[in-house]
Amino acid sequence: MSYPLQNFWFLLFLVGTFTVLPLQAQDSPEVDIGGALRFNYNLSSWKPEQKDRGGDFGYDMFRINAVAAYQGIYVNAEFRHYSEAFGGGMLKQGWFGYKFNESEELQVGLTQVPFGIQQYNSHNWFFNLGYYMGLEDDHDMGIKYMNLGEKWEYQVAYFKNAEELRFGDASAISASRYSYDVAGNNKEVHQGNLKLLYKWGDSLQSRIGASAQYGGLYNINTKETGDHYALAVHYEADYKLWNLKTEAMIVAHNPENEEGVSEDIITMAAYGAPYEVAANFNLYTLAIARNVPVNWGPVSNLQFYNDFGYMQKEENSFEDSFMNVTGILVTAGNLYTYIDYAAGYNHSWLGGNFVDDFAAGNPDAKWEARFNINFGYYF
Numbered sequence: 001m002s003y004p005l006q007n008f009w010f011l012l013f014l015v016g017t018f019t020v021l022p023l024q025a026q027d028s029p030e031v032d033i034g035g036a037l038r039f040n041y042n043l044s045s046w047k048p049e050q051k052d053r054g055g056d057f058g059y060d061m062f063r064i065n066a067v068a069a070y071q072g073i074y075v076n077a078e079f080r081h082y083s084e085a086f087g088g089g090m091l092k093q094g095w096f097g098y099k100f101n102e103s104e105e106l107q108v109g110l111t112q113v114p115f116g117i118q119q120y121n122s123h124n125w126f127f128n129l130g131y132y133m134g135l136e137d138d139h140d141m142g143i144k145y146m147n148l149g150e151k152w153e154y155q156v157a158y159f160k161n162a163e164e165l166r167f168g169d170a171s172a173i174s175a176s177r178y179s180y181d182v183a184g185n186n187k188e189v190h191q192g193n194l195k196l197l198y199k200w201g202d203s204l205q206s207r208i209g210a211s212a213q214y215g216g217l218y219n220i221n222t223k224e225t226g227d228h229y230a231l232a233v234h235y236e237a238d239y240k241l242w243n244l245k246t247e248a249m250i251v252a253h254n255p256e257n258e259e260g261v262s263e264d265i266i267t268m269a270a271y272g273a274p275y276e277v278a279a280n281f282n283l284y285t286l287a288i289a290r291n292v293p294v295n296w297g298p299v300s301n302l303q304f305y306n307d308f309g310y311m312q313k314e315e316n317s318f319e320d321s322f323m324n325v326t327g328i329l330v331t332a333g334n335l336y337t338y339i340d341y342a343a344g345y346n347h348s349w350l351g352g353n354f355v356d357d358f359a360a361g362n363p364d365a366k367w368e369a370r371f372n373i374n375f376g377y378y379f
Helices: 003-020 048-052 129-133
Strands: 030-044 056-070 073-082 089-099 104-112 139-148 152-162 186-200 204-219 225-239 242-254 265-270 273-278 281-296 299-313 321-332 335-345 368-378
Touching: 030 048, 129 242, 129 281, 129 299, 129 321, 139 186, 186 225
Parallel strands: none
Antiparallel strands: 030 056, 030 368, 056 073, 073 089, 089 104, 104 139, 139 152, 152 186, 186 204, 204 225, 225 242, 242 281, 265 273, 281 299, 299 321, 321 335, 335 368
16 A cells, blocks of 8 residues: 555544544533743763762753643643753653543644553653653654553554654754654654553552554655564553563664665654664663652652663674663652663763764773753642
């Protein structure tokens, strides 16, 4: 089936879905507005001048959340504004939704990709290693059906493309985005996702699942479409005050690049800047946390955690990447404070060379670390 014909059927399905649904009665519109303001302190091992001045403390992000519903249809949107160096203003998520009943729901728009442990495969402010390859809390443009039953959950989704901010005929994607997507001369198109989850247990609550995604990579220079896919198995457990998250993933990208351009590397972008990532890799993560309830004035809970990620690259000449974050989340009313010690080896955001740490890497690299405190008031 040709891509133009796929687009036609997608639009036909979208229009038909919202015209035939028996809408639920609702007398008046409902609107809920919220948001957050965050500031950040950081001290990085690879920045000598920053260390001399004792680190930096400044603005992180301001966001607005809006949820509105009327006549059975609702909208959920979140707009964030970072500093200009980190991409400025961006829509993290935004979709139109319809709930058939307590367990079935349809979402259309910029919605979370159903892959792996959701909403986050981590506990810390930095996320886990998969986030930096578009495999944690990713959001794309499409349509998603969810059936979240008591024992079984499944999600099916079709994404026309990643969030698009430039509508030229052959425009590369903008790096001013929240979640990482393939960038440069390749663009994600026509992606399908399937996620299945089984839940059981009382004192030990377990969730085991599998996720798969497959889609195209359209090259704006060659005008040809390659493909990419990812497969994952994942397990999450809650026992008393403990939480465990673990995943194993196989990821591959097969772009149709112009002659002379390596197909062992892809470009990805978010937060205002692109970097290189190995086209094919395995990814393993393990994250564990324990809550400690306290009664210290406004402080009600301390969550201690350690989140680990390992990126095993297929190309033998590339150096593998690692990430480990040890930290504490302090809850005081609506103020949430992450205190993290984030360490990375061949990690673009944690020392070294930002451009290609997640691709070729550096065989002489050493572990670098960032001590980080993020203060966020959520309202």
